[in-house]
Amino acid sequence: MDQEKIMKTATRKISRLRSLGIVTVGAATLVAGITAYKKQDQLFRTFIMPTVRLLPAETSHQLAVLACKYRLCPVSQYQDDPNLHTPFFGRMLSNPIGIAAGFDKNAEAVDGLQDLGFGFIEVGTVTPAAQEGNPRPRVFRLNEDKAIINRYGFNSEGHQAVLQRLQRLRSKEDFNGVVGVNLGRNKSTMSPIADYVQGVRVFGPVADYLVINVSSPNTKGLRDMQSKDKLRELLEQVNDTRSNLEKNKNVPVFLKLSPDLSEDDMKDVVWVIKRKKSSVDGLIVSNTTVSRDNIVAIKMTEEAGGLSGPPLKARSTEMIAQMYHLTDGKVPIIGVGGVASGYDAYEKIEAGASYVQLYTALVYDGPGLVEDIKEELSKLITELGHNNVADVVGTKNKFYLPKK
Numbered sequence: 001m002d003q004e005k006i007m008k009t010a011t012r013k014i015s016r017l018r019s020l021g022i023v024t025v026g027a028a029t030l031v032a033g034i035t036a037y038k039k040q041d042q043l044f045r046t047f048i049m050p051t052v053r054l055l056p057a058e059t060s061h062q063l064a065v066l067a068c069k070y071r072l073c074p075v076s077q078y079q080d081d082p083n084l085h086t087p088f089f090g091r092m093l094s095n096p097i098g099i100a101a102g103f104d105k106n107a108e109a110v111d112g113l114q115d116l117g118f119g120f121i122e123v124g125t126v127t128p129a130a131q132e133g134n135p136r137p138r139v140f141r142l143n144e145d146k147a148i149i150n151r152y153g154f155n156s157e158g159h160q161a162v163l164q165r166l167q168r169l170r171s172k173e174d175f176n177g178v179v180g181v182n183l184g185r186n187k188s189t190m191s192p193i194a195d196y197v198q199g200v201r202v203f204g205p206v207a208d209y210l211v212i213n214v215s216s217p218n219t220k221g222l223r224d225m226q227s228k229d230k231l232r233e234l235l236e237q238v239n240d241t242r243s244n245l246e247k248n249k250n251v252p253v254f255l256k257l258s259p260d261l262s263e264d265d266m267k268d269v270v271w272v273i274k275r276k277k278s279s280v281d282g283l284i285v286s287n288t289t290v291s292r293d294n295i296v297a298i299k300m301t302e303e304a305g306g307l308s309g310p311p312l313k314a315r316s317t318e319m320i321a322q323m324y325h326l327t328d329g330k331v332p333i334i335g336v337g338g339v340a341s342g343y344d345a346y347e348k349i350e351a352g353a354s355y356v357q358l359y360t361a362l363v364y365d366g367p368g369l370v371e372d373i374k375e376e377l378s379k380l381i382t383e384l385g386h387n388n389v390a391d392v393v394g395t396k397n398k399f400y401l402p403k404k
């Protein structure tokens with residue numbers, strides 16, 4: 001009897017050990033698999049990105065955000081060259097390449113985006129109350145142009161959900177990333193200015209910079225807020241609110257502009273931001289365009305929304321040059337629109353941008369693009385005889401302002 005008991009206990013123990021072994025080997029294989037897979041940039045370029053692109057555009061976007069959220073994307077092994085280090089309002093960015101607004105609208109993917117090697121991350125656009133945005137489909141790939149048309153219309157989980165995520169991020173001891181929050185307004189708001197003011201109040205204390213986004217083409221009436229009187233009133237209230245913050249009173253405020261502004265519109269914007277009460281700390285040039293120039297995929301020109309990627313590149317660079325000139329090179333510019341290589345980034349910087357962002361190229365070229373851009377940019381800076389990014393800013397602006 002006793003012997004039977006001993007045999008049973010021994011069998012149970014062996015079976016438990018065997019299960020434990022299977023679980024351990026399985027877990028180890030999984031970890032090894034993920035680690036190997038995370039280092040396979042080539043796998044992304046040749047297999048994962050083309051496969052993901054077979055899915056509807058919004059589904060691939062959601063998957064990409066999830067991959068970053070759960071840190072399944074490759075972790076960049078590239079060490080930023082010191083010539084990429086760039087000062088940013090009292091901080092030092094490891095490199096000047098950021099992810100533009102619209103990819104991580106709800107601040108879910110910040111850690112994963114850092115893993116890819118971005119020097120700074122902009123989340124949003126965030127609206128005060130949660131809202132659905134426009135009906136689907138609302139994102140379209142223009143494969144021949146490597147471009148995108150989107151009319152998301154500020155789909156957002158709202159201020160509180162995003163705030164909680166950012167607070168959690170800030171409480172992590174090992175997190176030291178630079179995170180900007182792009183602010184918008186609700187579609188049905190009665191008081192657009194109040195929406196932005198609320199954004200400043202809510203996110204001022206947790207953001208490294210704020211963006212006043214009055215340039216998305218997918219919310220009716222939004223871009224009218226770039227007009228002289230409306231912009232002045234908006235920015236005065238934004239600045240008032242910021243100066244009353246208890247924490248982080250000096251959080252830099254950027255204004256994001258549409259590439260569809262005329263030269264007179266741009267002059268009006270500059271008139272407003274040169275006034276102390278309605279000044280801004282920086283500009284983002286530019287948002288998507290409603291123009292359909294430079295498109296090969298003509299079938300898609302009928303789709304309403306903002307166009308991004310290569311067809312926007314020249315216009316956004318031209319506008320950077322114009323704004324750099326109109327502001328006497330005194331207002332830092334984040335240059336964005338069609339950047340897909342280190343050379344494109346260099347062009348934006350030469351035109352007057354101090355920092356560069358991208359979004360659309362990531363959709364076509366995958367996460368390894370960030371390293372490639374940094375490597376090429378760093379090489380160009382050295383080969384063309386400059387010490388760092390700051391030395392290049394505005395050097396090929398046709399209105400070049402020599403540094404004193």
Ligand SMILES: Cc1cc2nc3c(=O)[nH]c(=O)nc-3n(C[C@H](O)[C@H](O)[C@H](O)COP(=O)(O)O)c2cc1C
Pocket residue numbers: 100101102103105124125139148150152154182213216256286287288307308309310312336337338339357358359360361
């Ligand atoms: C799908 C998609 C969604 C976007 N959503 C936003 C947004 O919510 N807020 C914003 O300011 N810009 C948004 N943008 C514009 C980008 O931030 C950027 O200004 C523009 O796409 C130009 O850069 P790119 O050519 O590198 O994409 C979005 C762009 C795309 C493609």
